[in-house]
Amino acid sequence: MRTLRFLLQKEFRQIFRDKSILRVIFIMPAVQLLVLPWAADYEVKNINLAVVDNDRSDYAQKLVSKITASGYFKLDRYTASYADALHEIEKNNADIILEIPASFEKNLIKESASTLFMAVNAVNGTKAGLGASYLQTIVRNFNEDIRTKWVQAPRFNTQSQIDVTHSNWFNLHMNYKSFMVPGIIVILVTMVGSFIAAVNIVREKEIGTIEQINVTPIRKYHFILGKLIPFWVLGLVILTTGLTIAYLAYGIIPVGSIFVIYVFAAVYLLAVLGLGLLVSTFCNTQQQAMLSAFFLMMIFVMLSGLYTSITSMPVWAQWVTKFNPVTYFIEVMRSIVLKGSTFADISKNLLIVFGFAVVLNTWAVLSYRKRA
Template identity: 55%
Template sequence: MRTLRFLLVKEFKQIFRNRTLLPMIFLMPLIQLLILPLAADYEIKNINVYVVDHDKSTFSRDLISMIISSGYFKLVDYDSSYKRALSEVERNKADLILEIPNDFERNLNRDRVQKVFIAINAINGTKAGLGGSYLSTILKEFNKNIVMELDHSFDGKKALKRIDVVNSNWFNPYLDYKTFMVPAILVILVTMIGAYMCSLNIVKEKEIGTIEQINVTPIKKHVYVLGKLIPFWIIGMGVFSIGFFVISWGVYGIVPIGNILLLYGYLALYLVALLGFGLLVSTYAENQQQAMSVAFFFVMIFILMSGLFTPIESMPEWAKWIAKGNPVTYFIEVMRMVVLKGSGYRHIQNHFLIMMGFAVVLNFWAIANYRKTS
């Protein structure tokens, strides 16, 4: 223990002596956590729609007004030429074309049936899909209002029979995208700090030659690795705490429903696994450039295959297996389950066992691979 204490003092002195490293560890993640949830938003707005209106009736104007007032669409132009509208799509000025046919109002009044045409610029698949879905929903709502108005006008005494559907959104009742994203982004930032900073640790000593002085001492390998791991474990806990309480709770108002101590218990285990990965990379790399390249390769896979942006359930089968071998996947799930759903230990006990497996394998691998030779 005395040897480990001296190593920890040495490590903390090295960390706090580096004036560039401290802002990278503490300040940069907080700024990213503050800004990224505001930018990384899958709720598409300001969709440019070009309306080709051949009818120019009261109904068509009411429909256009309903679309624009929804807040999702911007009217690029209002015309009767589909060719001109298509040229605006080709120039990337319009995302959607809504074509309203002749006799739109008359057919609705007479036959209760009328078709409209929607053309979608599908270069951006996400924007195209959501834009078309939004517009279809508005058309359905408009159709329902018209049906109700016509039925009442024919028989004012006859009440329209319909089924009312009431939605109840659990865990995120207002469908606020930031509520869903902030916990996951905090996991990613802690991951990047742990993986990058720890992977550079042993490599830096290799480059400046101080590791040779350590290698000739009787310090055991596991004590040396613990001396490298514990400081960044404490820093990771500190960065998470600041991001969680100051940004997530204080700025975005995301109050955790579940047990915070349970969350910190999982965080402690996750950091052991993650820092073991960083130390493993540093035992293989010969210089900082190699360590950064290898860490970047794996961290990008961790992020993209974690369910942060794409639901794991919608991935192909081979990608699901990669996601299951990704420690970030499990921590993001735990964050959302504990913070948003209020899940208890019995709901995430399998996540604890899996993360314990990651921690044991990665750290024993790092210890076994470290050689006290030049």
């Protein structure tokens, strides 16, 4: 116990002395939490629209002003030539072309029907898809407006109509921030818990101090615990910092119990620390450790459901996410913060993450050889 205490003392001393590590530990979460949630927003705004108006009628004017008034579209060009509009798309100035045919108004009034043409720049798939559907919705509404104005509505609707309304549960205003912030906190905890720990262990190898340690009677498990405990603590500190920033900057207060979050994080950290330890046994230099960490982190982030929904991934990718501990914590964080899940709701995830902890740590300890 005395040895362990001194190992821990030494470890904390080194961590607090290393300014660059401290910066990474405390400034990184602040910056990431203050910047990323604003950028990682699925709502598409500022779609640049080029309108080819061959009609120049009153109705065409009304349609265009209705579209621009929606707030989603910015009128990039109002022109009479399709070629001109297409050129705007080629220059990447416009995302969508809306072509209003000649005699749009005339046809609409006389024949009660008219056509519109829409051309979408699909280089950015999300923007193209969402932009087009927003535009269609606006045109449909416009259509409804005209109908109510021109067509004398019968007392009873001749066509049966289903009108769908919806409400957002657990996140009333579909605020992406309250959805992204818990996920980003998980990523931060993972980075500190696994990769900074891995780099720290590899550093002892790289500067040769591990040799000096190995010729001493220090026990293997003392050394490992001496390395893991500090980062376990730091992981929880990061979690606290993250939750504080989430409250101060976004007013996010977990609906569920904070205690449950901490219990889950404590177990989760055991799993990611095991991963960090495992990475460190395969690397000899800090550079190798950093690059392995970078590779793993990309996979962890992309296949965790942080940015994209897991259920819309192909089946094989869904299987990969099952082997990603980050997935489970993100799910738990979101359900506790937004929905107020309790121990009973997260017990399955807790058990799985505990399994990760056991497997990863056993593997790491087996491959960590004190003697070459």
